[in-house]
Amino acid sequence: MIVTDTLQETPLFERLRPYQREGASFLFHRKSALLADEMGLGKTVQAAVALEALKGINRRVLLVAPAPLCLNWMSELEKWARSLVVRRVSGSAQDRQVTYRLPIQVLITSYEQLRADIDSIASSIEFDLVILDEVQRIKNIDSTTSLACRRIRRKSSWGLSGTPLENSVDDLLSIFRFLAPQLLRPGMSRSEIHATMQDHFLRRTKAQVLSELPPIIVRDIRLELGPHQRQVYESVWSKRLSSLDSQHGSTRIASMLAVLTRLKQICNFDPTTGDSAKWDVLQGLFESIEKSGGKGLVFSQYVETLQWLSQRLTITHEVYHGGLSDEHREQMTDRFRERPGPRVMLVSLKAGGVGLNLQEASTVILFDRWWNPAVEHQAVQRAHRFGKQTPLQVIRFVVEDTVEERITDILENKAALFDEYIEDAPVIAAEKLSDQDLRRILDL
Secondary structure, eight states: OOOTHHHHHSTTGGGSOHHHHHHHHHHHTOSEEEEOOOTTSOHHHHHHHHHHHTTTTOSOEEEEEOGGGHHHHHHHHHHHOTTSOEEEOOSSHHHHHHHHTSOOSEEEEEHHHHHHHHHHHTTTOEEEEEEEETGGGGOSTTSHHHHHHHHSEEEEEEEEOSOSOSSSHHHHHHHHHHHOTTTOOTTOOHHHHHHHHGGGEEOOOTTTTGGGSOSEEEEEEEEOOOHHHHHHHHHHHHTHHHHHTTOOHHHHHHHHHHHHHHHHHHHHOOTTTOOOHHHHHHHHHHHHHHHHTOOEEEEESOHHHHHHHHHHOOSOEEEEOTTSOHHHHHHHHHHHHSSSSOSEEEEEHHHHSSSOOOTTOSEEEESSOOSOHHHHHHHHHTSSOTTOOSOEEEEEEEETTSHHHHHHHHHHHHHOHHHHTSTTSOOOOOOSOOHHHHHHHTTO
16 A cells, blocks of 8 residues: 655655656556656656655566666666665676566666567566656557567556657557556547546646746766777777876876877767767757757867767757857857757857857757866856746766766766756866876876
């Protein structure tokens, strides 16, 4: 039996914003639920707090997410559901089979892994709760992904998505075929669907909850390099010591910065194969921005990276960097402000850190991290200006087990980076990495 006070007694419940408490309560009280808040309102956090409150009831939870977001879920559950034991399903097929059978409270797997594993777990394992993140992945009712998800034995089902209906009402029918198989059926009118799913569906937009939101919402997305990208990275990393031998003073510092720059650029994309873990996630973010009618700014420290992105983008965009004339850059910002205008602007971090006024942007993406938090802060403020009517979402990419993670750790230790992006927080004036910081990042 669920004790109503369990949710309110959860340690971090009071730290949620009012609309997030409503969302956590919505999930907490339902065996089948679709939380469809607009991107950036914290669906992950709401689900994590609800999971924490239900730990005495849901002893085995399977969370299925797109592969690039599995690490992010690990990080968010560690922050918002601290008492839960969480583990990723990984390794060989045999390793994964063992993991599924361990008495662990929350297992996290990807849609790709689930498709590979479903035959061996469908009949032998039952979960108390299965959560599908980005549940629109099962919008095609006949796809192998949809079939695999529906085959999971479970007592309760939750889905999370900012875009639960992308093409037609069939998307919803397929999603609810997983969440509540008998609830919706083909041929129902719009009003019938609304009325029928009302108790299982919750959707809020940024405009609806504006008064409850801070001006800036920060989200870190933690990623892993793919095999080829990792191989190139490790090759440069392994040679870093030999490249610094017999160097001293300013020459050695310059060489350390050169190695660090090379490693950071490889984290963005593999120049030999074009592989990029960040690009895979960025495409999904652009789709969300386009569907919501928003606009996005993508900041990178490297013009080369911006040009590489530009070659691959299909969404309307422009590239803004210091090599352009002042007149050209002003024309670009004017076009971005127009409706419809370009949906995305790719911006050099140094060139875009000052002088811009682009409150039309709904999302700012820091594709790679600058080691001066003040520069990042100034860049974000370009879209957080007087007259802005909606919250600004700031997304920061961090590649795990690389120099990016080390840089992020240093910045967090120095400045509590999260708080720096809240409107009234002080700006750190550090101009560069110290020699000690460089040594730490490069493990010297």
